[in-house]
Amino acid sequence: MTDTAAPAPTAGALPRYPGPSLQEVEEARRVVSAVAEVTPMETSRYLSEILGAPVLLKAENLQRTGSYKIRGAYYRMTRLTADEKAHGVVAASAGNHAQGVAFAARELGIRATIFMPVGVALPKLQATRHYGADVVLRGHTFDESRRAAQEHAASTGAVFIPPFDHPDIIAGQGALALDILDQVPDLETIVVPIGGGGLISGVATVLKQRAAAEGRSIRVIGVQAANAAAYPVSLAAGEPTAIAMSPTIADGIAVAKPGKLNFAIIRETVDEVVTVDDDDIARAMLVLLERAKLVVEPAGAVGVAAVLTGRIHESGKTVIVLSGGNIDPLIMERVISHGLAASERYLKLRIPLPDRPGQLARTSEIVASQNANVVEVLHTRHGSGLQISQVELELHIETRGPEHAEQVLTALREAGYDPRRTL
Missing domain, CATH: 3.40.50.1100 (Rossmann fold)
Structure with missing residues (x-):
């Protein structure tokens, strides 16, 4: 994971950025209010306890068409x-x-x-x-x-119609910041997903101008998926730089090269860019489902992932933008399973066993004795590395978390078995 700090604007007079002015964004909000709803701002006690400061979730996943892009x-x-x-x-x-x-x-x-x-x-x-x-x-x-x-x-x-690199697109997305200021006028930090940079460049330029006009500071933090993180590289290079991306579940922010105008704004207005990996994102989606009752796509959950992994430190009242909720139900099913596994609440084990009757029943009894639930079993004689007299048992087990998973493993080992975790 990478942290990159962008230079902060010089204090003093109202800053001039390459992005839209406050007046331009206010006009954009007036126009887009014909179609864009003011989405809810939800308090998260769970994330507030983790961060050590009030955390609020801007639910753009509930926007018309399912994201801020409208x-x-x-x-x-x-x-x-x-x-x-x-x-x-x-x-x-x-x-x-x-x-x-x-x-x-x-x-x-x-x-x-x-x-x-x-x-x-x-x-x-x-x-x-x-x-x-x-x-x-x-x-x-x-x-x-x-x-x-x-x-x-x-x-x-x-x-x-470009997705991010155009003044009108940036002004339109910046209207979100004005809604946020109406809902949380005393916010101190905002956390925003970054792909090409359209959303955060609009939001950051608005917040920095308003903060300067009011004589206070607002911290702006961007979050990228680690496998598609073009901004840390570009900020270090001083110019938009293309990267070779790897696959990521956060396809909504998988952009190989920042927009030119977006980069120019972000370099001047965004305080820090952090990254999170796919396991972090899957856990965040699971937390949003269970704790906030919100369906959020992977790209929209990266801000929550950054809090859960300690990439963001306590910095006053914090708003996290949940940028979208458009996710294929089949992908959601896979992500939930992945999130459960990443949280060690879904344990996959392979256990070599003597090829004789009763071994499956015995291992099942051991797992049941630890109050864990076996949800899937595969029994084979063809696993690699097995001796002729052995079989391999693959168990998929539901647990209550890391400590409970370790209890199951310990019980199996104490019974003479050699359980091995699998992905």
Whole structure:
């Protein structure tokens, strides 16, 4: 994991950033209020105890279309000329931006074409089509879909609506910060997911300007998925830098290179960028389900993951932005299982056994004696490294956490078995 501190603006006069002014964002909020709801701000006692300061959750997962993206897309399209609107709009996205553009286009009576990767999750594909957009499946990555969308724009005259790197998009997303200040006027720290940087650049420039005008400070912390963390590298290099990404469950913030305008704003306004890995994110999603009763997609849960892992230290009243809730139920099932395993509440064991009757019953009795529950069993003679006289038992066990899992392992070892954890 990597921490990167961005230079803080010089104290004194109202700072001038490369992003939108407060007046521009206030106008953007007036416009987008026609479609964007003011989402709930929920207090989390559980996270407050962990951080040692009040923690509130800004539930943008409950926004229309399931994420904050509707603000930037709608504001950008309201500023098109009549001729541009007549030519339609085009965008590329694997999910949230697609739905935001499709919804905004429907509300404004603009024809929309959305390019999505071939393997896009079915619920996101169906939702985008439901909002009335023409969907074209092209390429297997976001970059391939983006290139196809830009080629479509060049050949048809449709206006390309970028996901983050445009002043109107940033101003629209910045409107979220004004809602947050209305709900929590005394906030001291905000934690925001980062992909390309559209959301945090809008939020940070608003909060820093308001804080300077009021003679106080607001700390802005960005969070990226460790396998797609372009901002720590870029901030260290002093310019937007492309990285080689690895797969991550947080596909909504998997962007290989920061936007130019977003980077310029973030470098001046964001105090720190931290990263969390996929296990951390899965645990955070599980906490949000169990403790807050909120369904949040992996990209939207990274701020909570940063608190759970101690990447964020106590810094006064803290707001965490839950940026979206669009997740395929099949992915959710896998993430919950992964989160349970990462929390050691779902234990997978392989146990070599003598090939004689009664061994399965005996191991099951030992597990039951520790008040753990066996949910799946695989019994095979073909495991690698087994002797001819041995079989291998794979057990999937529900436990109450790390201490309980260790009790189960100890009981099996004391009975003469050699249990081995598996992923």
